[in-house]
Amino acid sequence: MGVAAQQWIAPDWGGPQRWRLTDTTAPDPQQGEVTIRVRAAGMNPADHKHVAAPRPGVALPVPIGYEISGEILAIGPGTRIGSGEVQVGDEVVAFRVRGGYATALTIPAEKAFRKPGPLSHAEAANLLLAGTTAAEMLDRVHAAAGETILLHGASGAVGVMVLQLAALRGVRVIGTASAAGAERVRGFGGISIAYGDGLLDRVRGTGIPVAASLDAIGTDEAVDVSLALIEDRARIVTIAAPGRAAEHGFGAIAGTQPASTAFRDGIRGELVRLADEGRLVVPLARTYPLSEAVEATRFLAEGHPGGKVALIP
Structure with a gap:
């Protein structure tokens, strides 16, 4: 019979004002599947960007949301989750799901991992997309201790x-940020410098040799400074400027790339373990009720929320 649920979908391509909160059913899990009661849905820019315009191989309507945290409601026969044995009632996180903006969801069990104890559901729901992306960036440029x-x-x-x-x-980071974000960078152990005119001179003015550059913002300034500082293009990576990467021969990664998918799937368990040990935290800016997903998306799209955003069913 499944579980009655609500879920946000994009019935048409375009902005969040087109989205609809619909009544649906999370089907009974088959072998290799679990049903999760969603306690929090993580929010990411990709959620709205991926339904803004038609994409090859993606058919409407599109369920929205890629990561969740919640409780196991039902388990398919003979099924284990990504982290091992599981029982009804266990708290889990899940990543690379379809339609996480929901009250309940049936998913492939390998996508679920036991929720890190130190994290709230809202924090845990925001761990894996950002975490796997960051891990892949560091791996791509071969960042090494010292x-x-x-x-x-x-x-x-x-x-x-x-x-x-x-x-x-054991890698030191010089991080660009606004005045408002500088303290956050320092709080997590980085050397904060302001972006904007003169950035290249400010980086060189630290007197610290830079071995690699990671671009999480995609501006021309970020790319130009990276190219000026790093001769080896294999040690530059972006998640936001694929056109410039193709033009200049450095790396651009995205979760839709097969190599990125494989890496991110493989690193999920390690990130969950680090969070469970208290070695990874998720700064949270704000939560919204599930019914206010459109308003929450507008807040996220402002670009400087000061932390992650979660929807709470």
Whole structure:
């Protein structure tokens, strides 16, 4: 019979004003599946960007949301989750799901992991998209202990994850940020510098050799400074300027790329473990009721929420 649920969908391509909160059913889980009662849905810019315009292979309507935290409602026969054995009532996080802006969801069980104990549901629901992206960026440029890297957009969600993961590797970070984000960068162990005119001179003025550059913001300034500082194009990566990457021969990654998908799936368990040990945190800016997903998306799209945003059913 399944579980009665509500879920946000995009019935047409375009902005969030087109979205609809619909009545639906989370079907009974089959072998290899679990049904989750959603306690929080993580919000990311990709959620609205991916339904703003038609995409090859994606048919309307599109369920919205990629990561959730909640409780196991039902388990398919002979099924384990990504982190191992599971029972009804266990708290889990899940990433790379379809339609996380919901009250209940049936998903492939391998996408679910036991929720890190120190994190609230709202925090846990925002761990894995930003965390796996940050981990892949560091891996792509082969950031090594003792090196210093430049991170553009260091106070954002991905930037904060890069700062934490870099520190665990013994990598020092010079991070660009606004005046409002500077304290957040320093709080996570980075050396904060202001972006804007004269950025290249300010980076060089630190007197610290920069071994690699990570771009989480995608501005021409970020790319130009990276190119001026880093001769080896293999040690530059962006998640926001793929056109410039193709033009200049440095790396651009995205979750839709097969190599990125494989890496991010493979690193999920490690990030959950680090969070469970209290070594990764998720700064949270605000939560909204599930019914206010459109308003929450507008808040997120302002670009400087000061932390992650979650929807609470």
